[in-house]
Amino acid sequence: MSEEDDSDRYRAPALDKGLDILELLSGIDGGLTQAEIAKFLGRSPNEFYRMLDRLVRRGYVTRLEGDRYSLTLKLFGLAQLHAPVRRLASYATPLMRELAVTSKQANQLTVFDRGAAVVIAQQEAPDYWGISIRVGSHISLFNTGSGHVLLAFRSDEERALMIAESEKRAEDMAEPPDFSERLNQIRARGYEIMPSAQTAGVFNVSAPVLGPDGRAIAALTCPYIQLLNFPDAPGVDDARKMLVATAQKLSELAGADVIHSSVQRQA
Template sequence: MDPDEDRYRAPALDKGLDILELLAEIDGGLTQAEIAKRLGRSPNEFYRMLDRLVRRGYVTRLEGDRYSLTLKLFGLAQLHLPVRRLVSYATPFMRELAEQTRQANQLAVFDRGSVVVVAQHEAPGYWGISIRVGSHIGLYDTGSGHVLLAFRSQEERLMMIDEYSASGEETKIEAEFFERLDQIRERGYEAMPSAQTAGVFNLSAPVLGPDGRAIAALTIPYIILVNASHAPDMAQTERMLTRTSRQLSKLAGADFELPK
């Protein structure tokens, strides 16, 4: 070992990072004893560190005294370069999508218990529904929220719901809601009447990362344009939306096709 590296070691920090890196590789979590065994240390060495990680929200304690990562690290990552890069890559595609569909569109991510709009493009004509960048929107009652949940594992869905509820948006979730999420995942997109604005349909599709999980949701708040000639209908708009989401997913590293 380099003498300088040994000189500036921070054992407590190393221990915490070892735990985070280990739990990041495990589905379903590990007990304190299992963590200690895998890291070659005594279980007592990790009690205080696990307690602090739980209190700071990086780790959660599951039934059976198992510890698992929360989505806090993912949320922190959303504030940094990846989201700015995603918005930069997405902008020309969102502009083209608006021109093709004659509708506005927006890009949203899940960030520390909230669904946040990180980019939006206005409709090219006089009429369109747009949401300000930085707006926080619903997880349960929006197409974006549904898509962000649908393309996640059940464990991650429950973590997202817990974090959202912790922000003051507590809602009872029925089994039918998770069935709907599975249907969205199978279909490849969400189409639902807006719960906020009459006459608007939320059409939403995921932007997937290399692991197949949604890193963002691309949404068109679709309105019927009565006097617009050659404006695509809702079915055509859905196809244009999913095609654009597939293009963005490939840029994000996804190497498979979404349902067409």
């Protein structure tokens, strides 16, 4: 039996059809109608109705206005939990530990996954006091420094998809007013600093870990608290500079050749 015959023997037509749709939509901006998908793939539109319905229900595809279908970021989120992200967490550990020691603050590393920011690594503060979040915790994109940074360093189209997934995941959460302008400001200065929306007296300081394409693959965040029993502990601005410098080192490890000038300027 030839290799081609052997390949046909183990075909899964329904799976092939679903993968054809995902691969097609991955290269299209603005989505396609069911008829357009059928035309591109040389099939009847009726062949794709049930497959598109399942892909929408499973969260891989979203239906836009005008009956157009577009990819969500679910595949991206799944990829974030794959081996490269685990390697990033491994590479980050000694740098996060050094940051904790020099800043005297806890810090954590988060990635985007299906509508939320997910903590993949965290480092405790070196002394008695500090704020930390458990690895595996899912936190909001809208009211956390990590979420803001993960959104700020993506394209407008990617932001919209991430926000839509977040609103779908937590129906009681909605995009705040003037949110896009705030994200643009974060991108321009290279970091976020904001009072915690969850804990009084805490400031979230966050900076992006950038991939080779300049997009955020992770966010490094320090939940800063003022340490009254350590008068010589770094202030929030010094801690911010340390965190931005650490995020830049992680970006270089992740293969980012060009670090945004605003990050370098503020560091």
